Amino acid sequence: MESAWQPNRHPAGAGRSGAGRAEKPVRTAAERTRRAPADQTTVRRSNLVLVLRHLRDMGPRTRAQIAAETGLNKATVSSLVAELVQRGLVREGTVLREGSIGRPGQVVELDGHGVCGVGLEVNVDYVAAIVLNLRGDVISESSMGLDVPRLGPDGALDALADVAREAIRAAADSGATPVGVTVAIPGLVDVAQGVLTFAPNLRWRDVPVVEALLERLERPTYPVRVDNDANLSALAEYLMGGSPDVSNLVYLTGEVGVGGGVIVDGRLLRGVEGFSGEVGHMPFGSAQHVCGCGRRGCWETAVGLAALLRAVADPDDPVREPVRGLEPRLAEIKRRAEGGDERTLAALQQIGAALGLGASVLVNLFNPRAVVLGGYFATLGQYFLEPAMAELRARVLAPDAAGCRLELSTLGFTAAVRGGAHVALEAVLADPTLVPATDRRSLSSTSGLG
Numbered sequence: 001m002e003s004a005w006q007p008n009r010h011p012a013g014a015g016r017s018g019a020g021r022a023e024k025p026v027r028t029a030a031e032r033t034r035r036a037p038a039d040q041t042t043v044r045r046s047n048l049v050l051v052l053r054h055l056r057d058m059g060p061r062t063r064a065q066i067a068a069e070t071g072l073n074k075a076t077v078s079s080l081v082a083e084l085v086q087r088g089l090v091r092e093g094t095v096l097r098e099g100s101i102g103r104p105g106q107v108v109e110l111d112g113h114g115v116c117g118v119g120l121e122v123n124v125d126y127v128a129a130i131v132l133n134l135r136g137d138v139i140s141e142s143s144m145g146l147d148v149p150r151l152g153p154d155g156a157l158d159a160l161a162d163v164a165r166e167a168i169r170a171a172a173d174s175g176a177t178p179v180g181v182t183v184a185i186p187g188l189v190d191v192a193q194g195v196l197t198f199a200p201n202l203r204w205r206d207v208p209v210v211e212a213l214l215e216r217l218e219r220p221t222y223p224v225r226v227d228n229d230a231n232l233s234a235l236a237e238y239l240m241g242g243s244p245d246v247s248n249l250v251y252l253t254g255e256v257g258v259g260g261g262v263i264v265d266g267r268l269l270r271g272v273e274g275f276s277g278e279v280g281h282m283p284f285g286s287a288q289h290v291c292g293c294g295r296r297g298c299w300e301t302a303v304g305l306a307a308l309l310r311a312v313a314d315p316d317d318p319v320r321e322p323v324r325g326l327e328p329r330l331a332e333i334k335r336r337a338e339g340g341d342e343r344t345l346a347a348l349q350q351i352g353a354a355l356g357l358g359a360s361v362l363v364n365l366f367n368p369r370a371v372v373l374g375g376y377f378a379t380l381g382q383y384f385l386e387p388a389m390a391e392l393r394a395r396v397l398a399p400d401a402a403g404c405r406l407e408l409s410t411l412g413f414t415a416a417v418r419g420g421a422h423v424a425l426e427a428v429l430a431d432p433t434l435v436p437a438t439d440r441r442s443l444s445s446t447s448g449l450g
């Protein structure tokens with residue numbers, strides 16, 4: 001079963017900056033190679049993984065360098081690289097002259113233009129898609145404003161399928177073949193079954209998202225997965241966010257609902273049933289407000305998007321009209337804050353403090369290096385940081401907020417779809433043979449090298 005992505009199949013931090021990181025995977029795979037000589041196919045596949053990940057993590061290299069750094073012999077590396085080139089995952093780069101010693105070597109590098117991962121998202125007021133190639137470059141990105149609770153699962157999944165088809169078409173136009181689709185949803189997700197169990201703010205229960213999408217996309221050959229939006233956002237933040245080397249973090253989605261994704265020592269914390277991170281329903285709000293889940297006083301009723309809009313403006317204010325789109329409305333709130341509007345500033349201060357209150361519990365529990373604020377928390381984050389940090393300092397037992405920083409996500413509202421695309425691509429990094437070899441790439445250029 002490959003539904004639940006394990007971020008630690010490669011060691012914590014692989015793929016991020018930092019010299020010496022390659023040492024551990026190199027040794028592990030080499031050991032595996034020695035232990036299982038009987039199964040040549042398995043050995044070959046794990047060596048392909050080793051070389052592909054090495055190029056992803058360490059950048060362009062000569063075959064001789066790859067051999068020296070991985071412990072594989074040069075002939076094996078040449079053969080592995082040739083296969084990865086055939087599969088369109090690696091390409092020949094420029095010729096590197098290595099000082100005065102030795103022959104100049106031709107560099108090989110991650111190609112990955114031929115494969116892509118598709119990340120999709122359904123949220124309360126939009127559906128979105130992103131397509132990333134193996135190098136992490138954005139091939140296409142789109143979103144569509146929608147009233148998802150009103151549309152219901154069938155209508156919203158129709159719209160999602162439209163956005164997905166458009167994304168897949170854009171991928172094809174760029175010459176990239178999808179290797180998987182992952183849908184992000186703000187709710188409890190049974191990842192293994194591909195079913196959304198409960199999404200309070202969408203008002204969805206027991207929706208077989210994967211099956212519904214497979215049907216609408218006419219049963220593609222690549223896998224379709226579904227996962228919680230905060231989990232996927234946390235993975236994206238960990239793997240491609242603004243703070244390198246943070247392998248302990250809590251990501252908070254700032255949407256109508258507030259979800260948490262927790263990364264501990266480079267691993268996503270899922271819990272026994274996969275339902276961890278439902279931080280929006282911690283009872284830190286006022287009993288006055290009913291949550292989408294039906295309870296009173298959930299944290300998201302104090303810090304979610306609805307709380308913000310309620311605090312900054314009267315019901316007839318244009319910033320409370322969903323049809324105007326979220327980003328322009330947030331821009332207007334920011335404009336008011338910059339202009340010194342007292343009501344806006346007081347509201348932002350109040351939400352920042354409420355944000356810090358809940359975050360202090362998470363810091364006391366997990367002692368992360370960073371609590372990363374996503375979604376609208378990031379858009380208006382400059383106004384939240386000070387009051388939230390004051391709460392953290394006051395309420396976290398360990399000195400100096402246990403060394404935790406509050407950070408604004410640089411991924412904006414795209415964190416969840418990026419995480420989803422990454423999960424889809426991870427399958428290729430775990431098994432490059434999933435991508436068929438093609439004849440269009442000549443191998444003649446590799447001869448005489450390595």
Ligand SMILES: [Zn+2]
Pocket residue numbers: 280281291292293294295298
């Ligand atoms: Zn709730």
